[in-house]
Amino acid sequence: MENISVLQLGKNAKAVETILAAASPKAKNDALAAIADALIARTDEILAANAKDLEAAQANHMSKAMQDRLLLTPQRIAGIADGVRKLISLDEVVGKVEEGFVRPNGLRIQKTRVPLGVIGIIFESRPNVTVDAATLCLKAGNCVILRGGKEAFSSNVCLTNVMREALAASGLPADAVQLVMDPTRESANALMKLSGYLDVLIPRGGAGLIRVVVENATVPVIETGTGNCHVYVDASADLAMAVDIINNGKTQRPSVCNAVESVLIHRDVAAVLLPMLKAKLDEHSVVLHGCEGTAAILGECVIPADDADYATEYLDYQLAVKLVDSLDEAMAHIKQYGTRHSECIVTRSLENAERFQREVDAAAVYVNASTRFTDGGEFGFGAEIGISTQKLHARGPMGLAELTTVKYLINGSGQIR
C-alpha cells in the first residue's frame, strides 16, 4: 500500500463499504479461503518481512518476551491461516432476522443484522492480530482500517498486501482491508477523530492504549479487556473446588484479562482454606498480598496488601487476598475495585449464588466456575475480536454479531398514518 493519509483511507473504505455489505456469503467465504491459501503460499515472503522487524527489535534491545510476540514461524502462519479457514464455517450473520412481526395495519417489520460499515482497529506488536481482526471484520461484511504497532510494521505491510491481493483476486475490493502506513502517534490520533468515516474504533492491547483511545476518540469506541477479576469464597463453599477455581484463574495463564487478581474469603472458612490454597499456589510460586487476617493465618510469607493492591491487575503470579465478614462486604469490595469484567462466587448456598449473580455488575458473573471461561471460543462463538468491558452495544466476548448493527426493513402496501 502507498503511504496515504488516514482521511483518504477513510474515504477509500466508505467508497467500497456498500459492496462489502451486499457481498454474498459465498463471495466473502471465497475471499477468506483465498486469504488463507495466500498466507500459506507466500509464507517465505511473510517470514522475510517479519525478519526485518525482528532485526530492528534486537537492535533496539526489545525484551525476549516481546520478541516472541513479534515472531512469525511457518507453524504460526499456518495457525493464522487455520483461524481464517475456521471463519468460513461460521454461520452467516448479515441478513439474520432478529425479530419479525406484523402490525395491526398490515406492515411487516423485520429487524435484520447488517454490517457496521468501517471498523478501525488499533493494536500493538502482535502481527497475528492483523489477519485475525481483518478477516473477522470481513466475515461480518465490514471494511477495516488497521493501525498496528511500529515494531511489527514490516510484517503488517506484508500481511496486509497478501490479504488485499487475495481479496482483489477473488473479486472483492482490496480497499476492504487497509493499513495505516505511518505507525505514529499522529496517525493513531487521526484515526480516533475520523468522524463520519469510522463507524467504530476498537483498541486491542494493554490498559494504557485503551485509556488513551477512550479519552481521545470522537468516533464511537468499544472498550476492551481490562480485567480486575475476583473470586469470592462463601462460608458454604466446597473448599477443594474453591482452591481449584482460584488456582486455575491465577496460574493457568496469568497474563490475560480473565485471570483472577483478588480473592475474597469469608472469615469463617479462612483458617481451613488459606493453608490449602497456599499449598496449591506455591506450585507456581504465587506471591500473596494479604490483609491482616490473612497474615495472621499464613504468617510472614504474606506481603501486607493496601488499596493499590486491590486495584491492581497484576497479570502475573501475584494475588491479593482479603478476608470478609459477609457476602455484602464481598460485593461492596467488588463494586469498589472491580472492572466489570468477570466475577465469581464459590458457594453451596442458592440464595447467595442468586444474590451474587443479580447484584454484581459485570460482563460475566460466575457461580462455581473459573473466570478463565470469559472468552469467545469458550462461549462457543467460534471467533472473538475482544472482550467488551463497557455496557453499550456489546458486553463480554464479542463475536460476529457484535461487529454488526441492525436495520429495520418495513414492507407495506401503501400504508400511511
Next chain:
Amino acid sequence: MENISVLQLGKNAKAVETILAAASPKAKNDALAAIADALIARTDEILAANAKDLEAAQANHMSKAMQDRLLLTPQRIAGIADGVRKLISLDEVVGKVEEGFVRPNGLRIQKTRVPLGVIGIIFESRPNVTVDAATLCLKAGNCVILRGGKEAFSSNVCLTNVMREALAASGLPADAVQLVMDPTRESANALMKLSGYLDVLIPRGGAGLIRVVVENATVPVIETGTGNCHVYVDASADLAMAVDIINNGKTQRPSVCNAVESVLIHRDVAAVLLPMLKAKLDEHSVVLHGCEGTAAILGECVIPADDADYATEYLDYQLAVKLVDSLDEAMAHIKQYGTRHSECIVTRSLENAERFQREVDAAAVYVNASTRFTDGGEFGFGAEIGISTQKLHARGPMGLAELTTVKYLINGSGQIR
C-alpha cells in the same frame, strides 16, 4: 431538591443504582402507579409551578408555539399520568434471557438483560419529557439524571419532586430520579463529562443540541433524531400510492424527524406523477424546491433547488424534488444526503425493492409505506425514549430493551480450564 453539583448527583445515583437494578417488577410498577397518582393529586401544585415558567416566557417574548410546548393543563397532566400507567402493563425487561446454552463442559451460560445503570437525559423546554423519560428509565431499572431547559425549570422542579416523593413513599430511593438544579451551559457540560457516573447520555431535542452533545461528551452518547428522509418513486411505482405516501410523509406532521424532506422521482414517470403530487401538496401549500427537470414539468412555482436544499431537514411545509435516471442514482443521492434515519421506495419491482432494502444504509428502510411509521408506538414497543440514528447499541426506535445492557450468568460445578 437542593442545588447540589452534577458530580454529587452522579454519586447519589451510583449509590442507589444497585437497589434499582435489583428492584422487583412489582416494586417498580408500584412506584410508577404512585407517580401517576401523585401527578393527578398534585395537579394544582404542578400548574402553579408551570404558571411561573409561562409568566417568564411571556416576559421574555417567547414565541406562541414555544409557549404552547411549555404549557401544562389538567388535561395534559392527565395525559402524562396515563403514559406512566401504560408503562406498568409492559413486559418486564430486566432479567429477560436473550440466549441460553450449555457448553460441552457442562457450563450453563445465560445472556440476560440488566439495566444500564445511570442514564442522563438532556432536553429542551417540554416539561412532559421530564416524566416520560424518567419513568421509562425507571421501568427498565435505571437511575436517571435529568437536565431540562431553563424555560421549564420551575415545572421540572415540581414534577421531579412529585416523582421523588412518590418513589420514596413506595419504598424505592428518591435519588433514582434527580434533576440538575442549575440549568446552565456549565451544568450541561459537566453532565457530558461525568465519566464513571453516567452509563449513557441521551440528548432529546433539536439538531443543534444533539451536535453539541456528540462533539463534547466523554461519556457514551446515543444520538437521536436527525432525519433527512427520502421517498424514491421507482419507474414501476403505483403513482397514486406514491402521492399518498409522499403527502403523508410531508404534511401529516412536518415538524418531526420521520417526516419526508426530499422526493426522488424516476424520470420516466415524472411527467405523470408531478402534477398529481402538486395538486395534493397544494392542499397544504407545500413549497417545492426542484431540479431543472421538475421545473420543466411544473413551471415557475418550483424554486430552483441546490445542494443545500437536498441537505436540509426543513421540518416544515417545504419539499425538495429531484428527477433521477435510475435506482442507482437515487441510492447514491440518499447515501450522499441522507441521515440514515428512514428511507422509502415506492415500487412494484421485486428486484428494486430488494436492492433498495439491502443497499440503503438507514435505521428503517421502507417498501411502499410512509416513513412516518418509524416510531416506538407504531412499531408496537409501547413506549419510546427516542429514535437512534447511530449504529452502535441501538438503531431506530428505542424502547425498554435499548435502555438495558446484557450480563452473562455462568453456572458451573467446579469447571476449570
